[in-house]
Every structure is written in C-alpha cells, then in structure tokens.
Amino acid sequence: MTINAASFRELRLDGLSRDFGTHNALKNVSLTIGKGEFIALLGPSGCGKSTTLNIIAGLLPATGGGIWLDDKRIDPLRPEERGFGMVFQNYALFPHMSVNKNIGFGLKMRGVPKAEIDRRVGEAAALVRLQGQTEKLPGQLSGGQQQRVAIARAIVVEPPLVLMDEPLSNLDAKLRLEMRAEIRRIHNTLGATTIYVTHDQEEALSLADRIVVMRDGEVRQVGVPEDLFSRPDHLDVAEFMGFRNKVAGRVASVEGERATVAVDGASIVGRSRNAVAPGVAAHVAIRPEDLHPVAEGVPGLKAQVISTEFRGREFVGFARMADGTDLSFLAHDRIAAGAQVTLAAEPDRVLVYGDKV
Amino acid sequence: MSAPTIPLSQRLAARGLDGLTLLVLPAVLFLLLLFIYPFFYGLFLSFNPKAGGTFANYSRFFSDSFLYGTIATTLWLALPVTVLTLVMAVPIAFRVRLMKHQRLLTTILVIPITLGTVLVAQGLLNYLGPQGWFNRTLLTLGLISTPVKLLHNYWGVMISLVITGFPFTFLLTLSYLSGVDPALEQAGATLGAGPWQRFKHILLPLLLPGLAITFCLSFVQAFSVFPSAVLLGAPAGPTRVISIAAYQAAFEEYDYSMASAVAMIMGLVQLAIVVAVLAARGLLYRGPAGGGKG
Numbered sequence: 001m002t003i004n005a006a007s008f009r010e011l012r013l014d015g016l017s018r019d020f021g022t023h024n025a026l027k028n029v030s031l032t033i034g035k036g037e038f039i040a041l042l043g044p045s046g047c048g049k050s051t052t053l054n055i056i057a058g059l060l061p062a063t064g065g066g067i068w069l070d071d072k073r074i075d076p077l078r079p080e081e082r083g084f085g086m087v088f089q090n091y092a093l094f095p096h097m098s099v100n101k102n103i104g105f106g107l108k109m110r111g112v113p114k115a116e117i118d119r120r121v122g123e124a125a126a127l128v129r130l131q132g133q134t135e136k137l138p139g140q141l142s143g144g145q146q147q148r149v150a151i152a153r154a155i156v157v158e159p160p161l162v163l164m165d166e167p168l169s170n171l172d173a174k175l176r177l178e179m180r181a182e183i184r185r186i187h188n189t190l191g192a193t194t195i196y197v198t199h200d201q202e203e204a205l206s207l208a209d210r211i212v213v214m215r216d217g218e219v220r221q222v223g224v225p226e227d228l229f230s231r232p233d234h235l236d237v238a239e240f241m242g243f244r245n246k247v248a249g250r251v252a253s254v255e256g257e258r259a260t261v262a263v264d265g266a267s268i269v270g271r272s273r274n275a276v277a278p279g280v281a282a283h284v285a286i287r288p289e290d291l292h293p294v295a296e297g298v299p300g301l302k303a304q305v306i307s308t309e310f311r312g313r314e315f316v317g318f319a320r321m322a323d324g325t326d327l328s329f330l331a332h333d334r335i336a337a338g339a340q341v342t343l344a345a346e347p348d349r350v351l352v353y354g355d356k357v
Numbered sequence: 358m359s360a361p362t363i364p365l366s367q368r369l370a371a372r373g374l375d376g377l378t379l380l381v382l383p384a385v386l387f388l389l390l391l392f393i394y395p396f397f398y399g400l401f402l403s404f405n406p407k408a409g410g411t412f413a414n415y416s417r418f419f420s421d422s423f424l425y426g427t428i429a430t431t432l433w434l435a436l437p438v439t440v441l442t443l444v445m446a447v448p449i450a451f452r453v454r455l456m457k458h459q460r461l462l463t464t465i466l467v468i469p470i471t472l473g474t475v476l477v478a479q480g481l482l483n484y485l486g487p488q489g490w491f492n493r494t495l496l497t498l499g500l501i502s503t504p505v506k507l508l509h510n511y512w513g514v515m516i517s518l519v520i521t522g523f524p525f526t527f528l529l530t531l532s533y534l535s536g537v538d539p540a541l542e543q544a545g546a547t548l549g550a551g552p553w554q555r556f557k558h559i560l561l562p563l564l565l566p567g568l569a570i571t572f573c574l575s576f577v578q579a580f581s582v583f584p585s586a587v588l589l590g591a592p593a594g595p596t597r598v599i600s601i602a603a604y605q606a607a608f609e610e611y612d613y614s615m616a617s618a619v620a621m622i623m624g625l626v627q628l629a630i631v632v633a634v635l636a637a638r639g640l641l642y643r644g645p646a647g648g649g650k651g
Contacts, residue, residue, distance in 0.1 A: 079546040092540035096562045096642035105558070106548035141646050153548070163547075196558050254534040 008069055008160045010034050011056075011193070015065035018051050019219075020115035021027045025051045028065070033195065035160075038187050040208035041197045044240070048217040049197045053163050056195065057080050085154030087164040091146045093138035099125070099149050100134045107155040111216070120182035124156040127186060144175045148177045151183070155190060162187075164196045168177045172181060180207060201241060205229060214238050220298065223354065225232075235283055235353040243351060245327050247301060251354065258354040264322060265298045266342075270350030281355040288328035293341045300344030303327055319343065408598040414618035416452035424619070428626055434586075434598065435579035436509070441525040442526040442575055443568060445519075451556075464530070466524040478588040481517050482508065514591035514596045518579050526575045533567030534560075539639040539644045544592050563646040569638035573631045580627050597624045 011033045018026035026048045033039050041049040054060040058066060058079035067075040074082055085106075093102050105123045112120070125134050128148040137147055147167060154162055167183070184207055187194050198204050204211050213221045213228065221233045232238035239246060245264040249263035259272040261284050268284050276282055295302050303319035308331060315331045318333045321343060329343050369375065393419060406413040418424045425551060453462055485491050485507040494502040507513055545555040583600040592598030599619065605618035 056544075057547055059546070075633060078551045080551050082547075083549060084547060086544065088540050089542060090538070092538065092544035094544070094559055095540060095646060097645050105545070105550070109549035109554060137642075137644065153544075157548070190374070 008035055009153075010070065011161060012068040013056070013065070014068060014279065015054070016055060016062050016067070017064035018042075018055060018060065019063045025129075025217050026055070026062075029214075029219055030065075030218075031222070033193065035193050036191055036197065038184070038194045038207060038209045040204035040211045041195065041209050041214060041239070042199070042201060042204040043214035043220075044199055046060055047214040049199075049214050051167055051217075052214070053195060053197050056161070057084055057163050058085050059096045061212060063119075071131050083157065083159055084163055085157060085159035086160045087147075087162070087167045089166045089169060090331075091138075091150040091170075093146055093149055093153070095138055098137060099130065099141070100137050102138065102149055103134075103144045103152045103156050104218050105153065110157065119254040121152075122340060124152040127155075127181055127189065127284070128182070140162060143171055144179060147171065148182075149319055151186065155186065155192065158190070160193060161191050164194065165247065166197055166199070168200075170303045176203075183207065213240065215240075232275065232351070235285060238273075238285040238351055238353070243289055245284075245286040245291060245329075247284050247325055247327075248286060248323075249282055249285075249322070251278050251280050251282050251352070253278055258347065263301060263354055266301060268299075268301070268344075269347040271348065272352045274354050276354035283353050283355065285351045285353065286345045288350065289330050290345045291327065291329040291343050292345070293329065293335070294344045295332055296342060296346060298342060300342040301327065302340065302342055305337055305339045305341055307337055308334050310334070317341075384521055392579065393507045399617040400626055401632040402623050406618075407612055414615050415622070416614070418618060418622060423597075424602055426547055426604045427597055428622070431580055431582070431598040431623075432626070433534075434582060434596065436517065437575055438515060438522060438579045439576040442523045443572060445523060446527040446530040446571075447564075447568070449529060450534050453531060454534055461494055463528060466527060468524075469521055470524050474517065474584045475588070477521050477583045478517055481513065481531060484631055485513065485516070500642050508589060509591050511590070513583065514586050517589050518582055521585070522575055523585055525569055525578065528572065529571040530564075530568065533571070536567070537563050542648075557588045562599070562642060564588075566638050566641050566643045569612075569634050569641070573634050575631060576634075577627050580625070580630075599626075 013029055013031040016026055016029040017024070029048070029052060031039075041052060043049050048184070051060065055062045058075075059080075062075060065075075066073055083148070094105065097105070098101055103124050104117045107120060109118045121134070125131055126241075128151055130145065130148050130152065133141060133145060138149060138293065144306065147170075164183070168179055171179060180203060183194075183196075186192075189349055196204075196207060205228070209227060210222060211225055211228050212219055213232075215236055221228060223235050228237070229241055232241050235246065247263055247268075248259040249268065252260045252262045254260075254272065254276055257271050258269060259276050259282070262284050263269050263284065270284055270286075291301075301321060303321045306318045306320055308315045308317040314333055317329045317331045317335055319327045319329065321327065325351075326345060334344060335341060366375075403414055404411045405419075409417075453459055456462065475596075483489055487504040487506075491507070492501070496499045496504065507516065540560050544553050545559045550558065581600055583599055583604070586592060586596045586598045586601060590598075592601050600623065603616045603619040603623065606612050606619055
C-alpha cells in the first residue's frame with residue numbers, strides 16, 4: 001500500500017515521546033511539515049533526532065503521541081504500510097542484488113509490472129547519475145556511488161516523504177559537498193518532501209527550508225536558516241550555531257533590544273534574546289569571527305593570549321580570561337603568547353541571554 | 358649484468374615466511390600425527406586385504422547387501438536429521454536474535470553438547486521407554502491406548518540425533534544470522550516488504566551460504582553416528598549404520614583391513630555429499646552480509 005503523494009498536504013507530529021527504560025529519548029515533540037518542504041533535524045548526537053526519524057519511518061514505536069498525515073493517523077501502521085522512502089546512514093544496500101535490483105526492490109514489492117519497473121529504475125538511475133553502473137553489485141561501487149543507489153532506491157517509488165539519516169556522514173569532505181548539492185537538486189526535481197537528520201549545522205543551513213534544532217529529546221527552536229543563524233532563541237542553540245564564545249556576566253542596563261552586561265569590570269553591549277532585567281545573571285555569546293582585538297582603553301573583554309594560528313587570510317587566536325573562560329577570536333596579525341589583549345565585538349553581533357531563574 | 362643479491366631471509370619474508378611462520382609447526386605436527394598419518398595408514402591397510410587382490414575389501418563391501426546397505430541406512434538417518442535440525446534452527450534463531458537474554462538461552466543449549474551422546478541416550482532410554490514419562494503422559498491423557506514404540510528402532514536414533522545435533526546447528530545458524538546487518542531488514546520494510554518477503558528476498562539469500570556450511574558440518578556429525586545407533590536403535594536391522602559395519606569388521610572379525618576399507622567408503626560418501634553441497638553453494642552470492650561500505 002502506498003500513500004498517494006499528490007493527496008497529502010501536511011505531516012503532523014503530535015506530542016511524540018519515546019522512553020528507553022529509564023531514559024527519555026524523546027519528550028513531547030510536536031511539528032508540522034508541509035508538502036514539498038525540506039526539513040533538517042539538527043542537533044548533537046543523543047539529542048533524539050534519529051529517534052524521531054525512526055519513529056516517523058515506523059522502525060521504532062513511539063511510547064506517546066501520534067503521527068498524522070492530513071487526517072489519517074499513521075503511527076499504528078507498520079513501516080511497509082507507510083510507503084516512506086528512507087536513506088540509511090550506512091546505506092543498507094542489499095549486498096546480493098545488483099544496482100538495478102536494489103533500486104527496483106520497492107517497485108517489485110508493490111507488484112509493479114516488469115516493464116514499468118525497468119523504465120522507472122532507468123529514470124531513477126539517470127536522476128542520480130548512475131547510468132552504466134546498474135549491473136554491478138553494491139560492493140563494487142565507491143561510497144559516493146553507493147549513496148546514490150540508496151537515494152535512487154528510496155525515491156523511485158515516489159514516496160510522499162523521503163527520510164534521510166545522516167546520509168553524508170560516511171563520505172569524504174569533497175564528496176560530501178557534491179552530494180549535498182545533488183540531494184537538494186533531486187528534492188527540487190521530484191517535488192519531494194524531505195526530512196533530513198544531521199549533526200552538521202553547515203549542512204542543515206545550506207540544505208533546509210526550515211531547521212528543527214533538537215537537544216536532550218526536545219525541540220529547542222524551529223526556523224528558517226537565516227533566522228537560526230543570526231537570532232538563536234537559546235544559548236545552547238547559539239552555541240550550536242557557531243557562537244562559540246560564551247561569557248558569564250550580570251545585566252547592568254536594558255534599553256529596548258539593547259542590553260549592557262557587566263563582565264569582569266568591563267561592559268559589553270549586545271542584543272537581548274530573552275527577557276532580561278538589570279541585575280540578573282546573563283551570558284553573552286559571540287562568534288569567534290566577530291571578536292577582534294581593540295586598542296587599549298576601549299571597553300572589552302580582557303584576556304591573556306594562549307596561541308594564534310595562521311588560517312590563510314587571518315589569524316585565529318585563543319585567549320583565556322582571568323576567571324578561566326576560554327575565548328576564540330580573529331586577528332590580523334600574530335600576537336605573542338602571554339600578551340594581554342582587549343577583545344570586543346559590534347553590539348549587533350553580540351547576543352545576550354538572561355540565565356533562567 | 359647481475360641482479361643485486363637480496364638476502365634469503367628477506368626473499369622468504371616477502372613470500373610471507375618469517376620467524377612467526379614457525380608458530381604453525383605444532384599445528385602441522387599435530388595434523389600429521391593425528392590425521393594425515395592415520396588416514397594414509399588406513400588407506401594403505403584397506404588395499405591389503407586378508408585374502409584376495411588389492412580391491413578385495415571393496416568388492417566384498419559392494420557385493421554384500423548387508424554391507425553396502427549400511428550406506429543407505431546411514432544416509433536415511435543423517436540426511437533427514439540434518440534437514441530437520443536446520444529447519445528447526447532457522448526460525449528459532451530468528452526469534453532468539455531479538456531476545457535480551459540470548460546468552461542464558463545459548464548456555465542452556467550448549468549443555469547437551471557437553472553431556473555427550475551416551476548420557477543423552479541413557480536419559481532417552483528412560484524417558485521414551487514403554488514405562489517412561491512420555492508414554493505414561495500420553496496414556497494418562499488418553500491420547501494413545503498402547504505405548505508408542507520409540508526405542509530400539511529408527512525413531513529412537515532419529516530423536517537422539519536431533520537432540521544432540523540441534524544445539525550445534527542452532528548456534529552456527531544464530532551466528533550467521535547475527536552477521537546480517539539489521540539495517541537491511543529495516544530498509545526492506547521501508548521499501549514495502551512484509552516479514553515473509555524480507556525473509557525470502559533479503560535474509561534467506563544472505564543466509565544460504567552459511568546454512569550450506571552448517572548443513573555440511575551437521576551432516577558429517579550425524580553420518581558418523583555410533584553410540585545412539587547401538588543404544589537406542591536396532592543395530593542388527595533398521596539402524597545398522599556404516600560405523601557399526603566398521604566396528605564389527607574391526608572388533609568382531611578382527612579384520613582391520615576390511616574395517617579400514619569401510620572407513621574409507623564412509624569418508625567418500627561424506628565427501629561426496631559435502632562436495633555436492635559446497636558446489637551448489639558456489640552458485641550463491643557469498644560477499645559480505647552488510648549493507649555499508651566494507
């Protein structure tokens with residue numbers, strides 16, 4: 001049984017949860033995905049993103065909540081009854097079947113006539129640029145080619161939903177960039193709806209229409225890549241989005257979106273991302289590429305340089321503040337280890353998060 | 358023009374021969390002493406009959422139905438037993454593979470192997486006898502009116518061979534099954550294959566080469582049946598297996614030459630079956646049973 005791709009408007013996860021004995025792998029995850037969207041589930045390992053994907057695929061039962069495809073509840077269905085395409089992290093190609101047979105497996109299971117299987121397998125192989133390789137066994141192909149077979153096998157049945165579980169993590173850097181563009185091209189060509197699991201923020205930012213950031217089994221933030229990149233809602237999301245410098249301080253004054261935070265005798269001005277009031281403890285988050293050494297006397301973070309590394313156009317420096325906080329920054333010149341520096345960033349580039357009380 | 362001379366030790370090392378190779382010696386010695394030498398000794402002995410020409414033992418074996426009939430008798434026991442244990446082992450292994458307390462179960466299953474065939478036969482003599490629990494239970498339940506005869510005939514040997522052979526077959530099957538990447542079955546399911554189709558198209562083809570090996574090993578074990586054929590069977594009639602023929606030649610007729618000939622024939626029959634199964638296996642896919650790079 002296949003769900004007709006044309007008939008579906010949205011997939012809804014309604015309060016999904018999953019207990020592994022004492023451990024809560026997933027806590028009350030709700031999400032609505034529209035037809036044609038490319039959604040990335042992003043988070044560090046153990047955040048529940050793969051668990052979510054496996055529950056959607058039907059490979060893992062949820063212990064709470066439901067999955068709805070429009071008005072139809074699908075979570076009681078077995079994986080073979082859902083008709084979703086899935087690309088596995090290790091590809092999971094059938095090693096004893098030729099590329100053709102692998103790609104055609106889903107069609108064969110659906111009882112599609114032989115002539116039509118051949119035609120559609122040929123089209124899918126052409127779409128992933130595998131022509132001429134189709135008589136080989138998976139073991140005779142390179143990692144990138146195996147990945148293409150896995151994608152072709154998942155999409156040839158024209159599934160309403162394509163699920164991808166870190167499909168690029170086994171490829172080398174160059175191939176990863178190539179396949180990334182390829183996956184987006186295939187998504188656009190097919191008009192498919194894709195849910196893509198990754199721990200790589202760059203991958204998620206470049207591929208997805210919307211990103212779902214997960215942590216500790218919970219959805220932390222859902223948004224378009226540009227929003228997530230410049231305006232993360234939470235400190236941990238900010239850290240994941242590259243705001244690697246995290247400095248503790250106390251809010252001195254608030255003026256609209258601007259908040260001034262007293263840190264170690266200096267004051268840092270930034271944009272507040274949650275409700276802050278003067279006097280509360282807060283963290284400021286700054287990307288290393290936005291933090292630069294400034295002249296003495298200019299307000300900023302005082303720190304001692306540990307080392308600088310040459311990175312082609314500029315230097316990346318590592319420094320430690322008096323309270324032990326480590327900082328990374330960008331400099332135009334090499335700075336001797338042990339030197340005292342003052343580091344500052346544009347107020348627009350600094351995010352202020354009030355600590356939870 | 359002379360090639361630069363490379364020391365002998367380096368040339369040997371390039372072919373995989375170095376000091377470490379010496380560690381193979383004890384094993385080679387062991388094989389020579391306990392397998393190769395007795396085998397050739399027996400082969401030689403079988404061509405030196407007590408009376409008659411070189412092939413007298415063999416022509417005697419194949420002209421006496423009491424002797425050549427043992428081949429069919431043994432095959433008639435060993436083949437069904439092997440097939441039956443395999444047919445039982447596969448579904449049970451499928452179920453056990455998903456269980457949490459796998460180790461406990463495998464330990465319980467290994468016990469019959471450690472007990473040995475004689476102890477199992479002894480137990481079965483009591484259990485399956487006319488006054489044993491098995492018959493008494495059936496009689497009490499009213500399922501039968503007279504005791505079922507399960508001892509001193511074909512079935513007694515058959516049952517004991519299945520009991521002693523099953524754990525071995527099962528453990529081998531389980532290990533082959535564990536070697537199949539579970540993601541393959543999941544991939545099959547997401548592509549629309551139900552449980553039976555996943556078994557038929559994915560697991561069975563990947564399992565068959567291993568099952569062929571399991572078949573060979575289990576068959577060879579069952580074919581050399583001796584204690585249970587004597588203790589639980591009818592060694593003069595329906596379960597007069599080939600090893601009994603060899604035993605009688607050696608220790609009742611004191612004709613070691615004839616006994617060696619029977620042993621050689623026994624080996625040849627086993628070899629023929631094993632070669633046939635392995636040849637069929639050669640037609641199957643034998644690569645890795647994983648779905649990833651490897």
